[in-house]
Amino acid sequence: MLRRSFIQNSAFAFGALTLAQQKLLTSFFDDPWKITMLTDNIGIFTEKGGTIAFLLGKNEIVVVDAQFPEQSQHLIDELKKRSQNPFRLLINTHHHGDHTAGNISFKGIVQGVLAHVNSKTNQENSAKQNKNEDKQLYPDQTYTDTWCQKFDKENICLYYYGAGHTNGDSFIHFEKSNIVHCGDLVFNRRHPFVDRGAGANMQSWIEVLDKARKKFDSKTTYIYGHAGTGYEVTGKADDLKKFGDYLGSVLKFVDGEMKAGKSKDEILKATAIPGADEWKGDGIQRPLQAAYEELSLKAAQ
Ligand SMILES: [Zn+2]
Numbered sequence: 001m002l003r004r005s006f007i008q009n010s011a012f013a014f015g016a017l018t019l020a021q022q023k024l025l026t027s028f029f030d031d032p033w034k035i036t037m038l039t040d041n042i043g044i045f046t047e048k049g050g051t052i053a054f055l056l057g058k059n060e061i062v063v064v065d066a067q068f069p070e071q072s073q074h075l076i077d078e079l080k081k082r083s084q085n086p087f088r089l090l091i092n093t094h095h096h097g098d099h100t101a102g103n104i105s106f107k108g109i110v111q112g113v114l115a116h117v118n119s120k121t122n123q124e125n126s127a128k129q130n131k132n133e134d135k136q137l138y139p140d141q142t143y144t145d146t147w148c149q150k151f152d153k154e155n156i157c158l159y160y161y162g163a164g165h166t167n168g169d170s171f172i173h174f175e176k177s178n179i180v181h182c183g184d185l186v187f188n189r190r191h192p193f194v195d196r197g198a199g200a201n202m203q204s205w206i207e208v209l210d211k212a213r214k215k216f217d218s219k220t221t222y223i224y225g226h227a228g229t230g231y232e233v234t235g236k237a238d239d240l241k242k243f244g245d246y247l248g249s250v251l252k253f254v255d256g257e258m259k260a261g262k263s264k265d266e267i268l269k270a271t272a273i274p275g276a277d278e279w280k281g282d283g284i285q286r287p288l289q290a291a292y293e294e295l296s297l298k299a300a301q
C-alpha cells in the first residue's frame with residue numbers, strides 16, 4: 001500500500017525523468033511477481049521460472065512447483081497473507097531448478113514434498129553434480145504411475161505417462177476444478193528444453209501429450225511451465241495438440257535433413273521449423289539437437 005501510494009503521489013514528479021529512469025523507478029516499487037486466480041481457491045504465481053499453481057483449501061494449502069528460493073519466498077509471504085492454513089503439500093512437476101530450487105524456502109513449513117520417483121532421483125543427481133545438495137528440499141513421497149488424494153473438497157491426482165521433457169514429468173489434476181498443471185510437458189509456443197541427460201524423449205513426449213488429451217476433456221484448463229512472448233501460461237487442449245504437432249514437425253524436419261545428408265552443424269543453423277510457424281524466438285537449437293541425437297541413436301539400432 002505504501003509503495004503504491006508513493007508511486008501515485010510521485011506521479012507528478014515523473015515528468016521530470018527520462019522514460020528509462022521512470023521504468024527503473026517503477027520496477028523498484030512494483031511487485032515483481034503476479035498472482036492470477038483461476039477459481040475461488042486455485043491460482044497461479046508467475047515471476048521467474050516455471051509457473052507455480054496453488055490451492056488455498058478450507059483447511060490446508062497445496063503448492064505445485066517452487067521456482068527459485070527468492071520467488072518461493074514471495075509466494076509463501078503472499079499466501080500467508082491470504083490464508084492462516086498450514087502448507088500441507090508441495091508437489092514438483094519435475095526436477096529442474098526453475099521448478100525445485102525454491103523448495104528450500106518451504107523447509108520446516110511444508111508437511112510433505114511429492115514428485116515422481118524419477119524426478120526425485122534426477123533432483124538428487126543434479127544437486128550432487130552441481131554441488132548444491134545443501135540447498136535442496138527433496139521429495140519425501142514418490143509415486144510411479146498414479147497418485148490421488150483428497151484435500152478438503154478438491155481431489156488431486158498425479159499421472160505419469162512416460163518420458164517427455166525428462167523421464168519424470170507429472171500431470172497434476174485438480175479434479176473438481178478440472179485444472180491440470182502440465183509442468184514443462186508443455187512449452188506454449190516456445191522452443192522447449194529437451195533434457196536427454198535426464199531421459200527425455202521427443203517421440204515418447206508426443207504420445208504422453210496424446211494420453212493427456214484422452215484422459216482430460218475439452219473443458220479442462222491447462223497450466224504450462226513456460227510460454228513464448230505474447231502467449232499465455234494457461235489454455236485448453238488445443239495447445240497440447242499444437243505442441244505435440246510441433247514436436248512431430250521438429251522430428252520430421254531433422255529426419256529429412258539427415259536423410260538429405262546434412263551435418264549436425266548444418267541442421268542446427270535452421271531458424272524455423274517447417275509447419276510450426278508459431279514457435280519463434282530463442283532456443284531453436286535445443287529441440288533440433290535433441291531430435292538429431294534421438295534419431296541418430298534410433299538409426300544405429
Ligand atoms: Zn521449466
Ligand SMILES: [Zn+2]
Binds near residue numbers: 184
Ligand atoms: Zn524443465
